[in-house]
Amino acid sequence: MVFTGKRPNNLGVNDGKLAPCPNSPNCVCSQSTDAVHKITPLSFRSTPDQAIANLKKIIQSLPRTKIITENQDYLYAEFKSALLGFVDDVEFYLDRNANVIQVRSASRLGQSDLGVNRQRIETIREKLK
Structure with missing residues (x-):
């Protein structure tokens, strides 16, 4: 069984901002201000x-x-999990003014992601160095 969910309709950049994370902990965003969702942008x-x-x-x-x-x-x-085919929506916005890449990684379904979204961004950060 594949748990793809529906593609969100709030993706993209709006006035230089990516969509805010939902209240659930299965999302990270470099433009969030709260500790649960905040992650450093990519340099x-x-x-x-x-x-x-x-x-x-x-x-x-x-x-x-x-x-x-x-x-x-x-x-x-879109990143799909190996086991059940859960889909995560991952966005990267090149902020030329700040000279960083803003990021947002969010699971479509469920509450917890067991840190998968944060780990994905950190893996990409390492590879970008």
Whole structure:
């Protein structure tokens, strides 16, 4: 059985912001202010365009991942869990003013993600270095 859920309709960048996390703990966002959801944005030493290209390569190298939307400052990918096919929606927004990549990773279904969303972003952060 596959637990894909429905693709959220609040994704994307709105006035330089990614959607806020829901109250459930199965989401992290670099633009959140509360401790449960907050995660540091991704930093890079290359040009912004090179950073987003590197990020795309990293995402494509990860298993069960599909890029849904991309443009020069934004990437949206779906990550599917190996076991039951749960889908997480993961967004990356290249904030050229702050020279960082803002991130949001959220499970579509359930409450707890056992830290999977946070761990995914940290894995991507390591690969981006």
